[in-house]
Amino acid sequence: MxxxxxxxxxxxxxxxxxxxxxxxxxxxxxxxxxxxxxxxxxxxxxxxxxxxxxxxxxxxxxxxxxxxxxxxxxxxxxxxxxxxxxxxxxxxxxxxxxSGGYPVLGRAYEDYRLEGYSAWLRGYVTDDPRRWEGIRSCVVASDTCRKLAMDQSFIVPEQFYMSHLSPIQSGCCKPPTVCGYAYVSPTVWTSPANPAADPDCAAWSNDPAQLCYGCASCKAGVLGGLRxxxxxxxxxxxxxxxxxxxxxxxxxxxxxxxxxxxxxxxxxxxxx
Missing domain, CATH: 1.20.1440 (de novo design (two linked rop proteins))
Structure with missing residues (x-):
């Protein structure tokens, strides 16, 4: 050559x-x-x-x-x-x-809200109910929240508050901090002090099959993971x-x- x-x-x-x-x-x-x-x-x-x-x-x-x-x-x-x-x-x-992640006073993790993302990206999880149901089922099947619940390192609430949760763990496995729920375990919370602060407050359930999988914060957490x-x-x-x-x-x-x-x-x- x-x-x-x-x-x-x-x-x-x-x-x-x-x-x-x-x-x-x-x-x-x-x-x-x-x-x-x-x-x-x-x-x-x-x-x-x-x-x-x-x-x-x-x-x-x-x-x-x-x-x-x-x-x-x-x-x-x-x-x-x-x-x-x-x-x-x-x-x-x-x-x-x-970013849909917002810092929370006294917490190492962030709370997630949909308004932090673009309208186009929000539409990815809100416009098509069937698509979201598939994503939601996938999150439930991934055992992300079950693994968080089984974590033995959270002996006192402060240890959980200082943990760095993934977007899906924060958005789907616990209620929004603004609701004022009292910590019992990573996926068990009681007595909300401010139940009207966010629609997700009423959507939260201690049932392992429900948790906050129906919350807007869970959708925001999924988008946070995607980001x-x-x-x-x-x-x-x-x-x-x-x-x-x-x-x-x-x-x-x-x-x-x-x-x-x-x-x-x-x-x-x-x-x-």
Whole structure:
């Protein structure tokens, strides 16, 4: 291969490496288990990562064996996929923007309320009753609250108050703090001092099958968990996207140089 073709092949290999974190992030999002029951746009990330991986492999093969047609298709397809990736990144930041978690005086954990999220994200858990019922059933089946109830480290109320609960534990496994319930155990509370402070106060039940699964705070907690997932994914997606665009632009320049070098060689030997 000519020098420019060697450079193009190396750059395409770097593009291939940049696509791996995107594919891995998609697989991580799609395979999350446990209490992570809201699965918003998980498979599109995995599919886009797989397509980027396949296209970058084709680009590397085209550069290595100097297949100009394959390289041209690669450049076009990669540009389209990068555009989709940027759109996905904007979506991911929109999901992670804002927080329904509100600090509570004298508590290490936060309480969660729906108004802290965008109208679009609130609609994900409020607009479709069947979707929410599926998410709710998943949260119940995950045993998140049962595991919290069985935690033996909470001997006195202050130990529970100083614990760092996950969004779903805070929103679904206990009543809102503003209700003024008295702590008995992580999932048993009595004698609300301010039962009219929030509609969720009346929705709370000590029944392990009910708890606050019907509360708006539970929906907010689910969105809080979803936000945490996407915040973690955003880091990998952003770094990989910036690196991918940088290497891709350099790769395009190297491809043009290789084309020019080939044209000059053919002219020199009288082939044109």
């Amino acid at each position: 000519a020098v420019s073709n060697n450079i193009t092949a190396c750059l395409n290999f770097l593009v291939l490496l940049c696509t791996i974190p995107i594919a891995v992030t998609g697989i991580w999002l799609a395979s999350r288990q446990g209490e992570d029951c809201a699965r918003l746009a998980r498979w599109p990330v995995a599919i886009l990562g797989a397509l980027l991986l396949l296209v970058s492999l084709a680009g590397f093969a085209g550069a290595y064996w100097n297949r100009k047609g394959l390289l041209a298709c690669y450049l076009f397809a990669m540009a389209a996929l990068i555009t989709l990736l940027l759109a996905l990144l904007v979506f991911a930041f929109a999901v992670a923007h804002g 945490e997932q996407w915040r973690k994914a955003n880091v990998a997606l952003l770094v990989a996207t910036v690196a991918l665009i940088f290497v891709y632009v350099i790769g395009c320049s190297a491809f043009r140089n290789a084309q020019t070098e080939d044209l000059f060689r053919r002219y020199k030997w009288g082939n044109i």
